[in-house]
Amino acid sequence: MLSRRGFLKTGGLALFGVGLMGGIPAFIAEAAAQDKIIAPYKKGKTLVCIFQRGAMDGLMAVTPFTDQYLKEARPGLFMDAAKTDNNNPLIDLDGRFGLHPAMKAFEPMFREKRLGIVHGIGSPNNTRSHFDAQDYMESGTPFNKGTASGWLNRAVGLLGHDALTPFTAVSLTSAMPRSFYGDNPAVAISNLQDFALQMRGNPAGTNLAAKSFEELYDRTAPGLLKDTGKESFDALKMLQKANIKNYIPANGAVYPNSALGNSLKQIAQLIKMNVGMEVAFAESNGWDTHFNQGTGNGIFARNVADLSNSMMAFWTDIGSTYQDDVTVMTMTEFGRTVHQNGTGGTDHGRASCNFILGNGVNGGLVHGSMQPLAAENLEDGRDLAVTTDFRNVFSEVADKHLRISNDKILFPDFTAKPIGVFKA
Template sequence: MTSRRAFLSSGGLALLAAGVGGVPSFLTRAASATPSGSFRRRKVLVTVFQRGAMDGLAAVQPLSDPMLARLRPTLALDARRQLVDLDGRFGLHPSLRPFGDYFREGTLGIVHGVGSPVATRSHFDAQDFMETGRPGDKRADSGWLNRATGLLGHEPSTPFQAVALTPALPLSLRGEAPALAIANLEDFGVMAPGAMAATGESLEALYAQTAGDLLSSAGREGLEAANVLDQARLDQYRPENGADYPRSELGESLRQIAQLIKADVGLQVAFAEAGGWDTHARQGAADGSFARRAADLAQSVAAFWTDLERYQDDVVVLTMTEFGRTVAENGTGGTDHGRASAMFVLGNAVRGGEVHGAPLVLDPDALEDGRDLPVTTDFRALFAGVAGPHLGIATGDGLFPGWAGRPLDVLRS
């Protein structure tokens, strides 16, 4: 049974579908939250975690390196007939074609050779290192996005300052700063970390037990969140400018992030994720499992960006993936766990139209362990180079403890 203590916890409160037909009436009666639309517009960082390790060389392929065709006889694409030419040096996978338009417009930047300085082929360890921003430290339990939220320099006037559109709070957003996990904005109840979903009736009974504590910030957070969402009339939301979101996990998450941004509820840090990037077998070239995942990513982000036309100056989208794939294909038409990958940054303030990072050299003698694209850009340099100038936060030890590197210059000053 949901406990009184868990209900009052503010560190990781989750809102998710509970089958109770919207906001329970007692929640809207109990809270007197600030109405939606009354918060000052702020910059928003939207992060997309591609879980499973995206093949950066399939996504952004060098156009003139003959070694790639030798190492990937069935996976390498024809530079002239299949790839989307970006700058004469790199070509984009055809399923990512919408990104090519943003690249040419100067709003999309690509960083190749990104990864962790600590080598691991474990998805679990690599994802944890990336989400905590503390590579190699398996004891770290706070996320870099949570620390970024804490560095914003003002007390959250809204429960929606940092939100993950996921069933559970990701490690990226765990920590001292309040953050929410919301599985579905349009039909939700309230749940605490590790608890079962509660029905409206059980929540009302729980509310009766804790009414005396509702003046505390912890007790009010979930009730305010419910009230703000109820006032935002999210059930009446219609995407703008002909935006057509895919009916996928990522498409739905980005659609709901767009709802929160346009409802003006004070969102500043958002998190979404998409799995399925672990392409060990039957990866495919122009078609196949990689192409399907890439199409979903590109179409979801493109719909989101189209929907947000009036808000684009306030938003930056950053993708991340735990590591890349081997340069050579394996015997089952796939690629195995590797080291560096490619990441995308979209926004009007981005130094777009560039593939950032060190030149790619695919000769086996230049590869890490003779098989992997080496990491030439620490992921912390990229994350700091985006979050620092966009959110206006310090990028020193407070954001990435123990890191003394230099942020990557991917945003225009």
């Protein structure tokens, strides 16, 4: 038998350290201290965040098609909502903004007022570096590069639990995203089928099978982890015992055969397995459209089709049983220039837009503020101005959906001002 100290100093800490940020996970530390732990299978709210890496062109995703200045700035990229026999028109949302036709999967949710859009969203820091802008957005501190934690990790710490399950915060990525760095437990799972858990700074601990957890548990002193500790092991073993490989999405949902589609399908599986997941993270790549961006077809159209089709497959898959408890929010580090460049693309800009899906969302609206895209209204004379700080939107979603109200911890040195993306 291993002593409690031996358990924490040897295999126990190493195994549970794989993919779990911040040292000893809360559910292990508290079990070892024989404190009461909340059962991990309680159904709760789940926030799913999708980071569109590369900077999405918000002006093409949701186009102010009545803006003559944009039409002049993009002679080869501008799209209209006018219907003719020879074009692929935008989906007219409200007489001013049009949704890219490749995102037609979003239209029913917008009409049902379950999908909201925020335009002019971005960071107050005007960097146009992908690395820096992503870092600032994920840390939630746009003027402090030294912040050790990510805003989603801080959100986990504010959830109000005495302890967390192994799957409270899950990233369906091969490496831990900056958003999950910090003192609170989080896990990166690149593939549920392989149960590949990875941790920043601990590459030797990858690809551990559930059998290892079982063997470790069998070697520990009886009662060390108590009943709820055993449930945490059971939750880990569920991934091995579930028929993940042959998973059939519910309600006829069909996921795109893409990285994002696969990630969201696995998030849906975890939600329906009731393992206590409350924050999930996925990535969508390829948004840096400097060249041959395309209009109704091309790189951008393929990307937005994948985003919208993946999100709607996920929403269909979880069904009405879970939809009241799930909100999906996208984010991207910045937008693109108002003017197209000489290679049929757009360069690094400032503001973009994001999408928020959920039954509690104040949907059917394009939130935010956007002036006519005349030169005098552009940031630095070239970009869509940031009129909504991303922290206002992120904090409102966290407050209204996850019931987190301590904005001073979630976003230090910032006073959040809700913009109404959630219903009152």
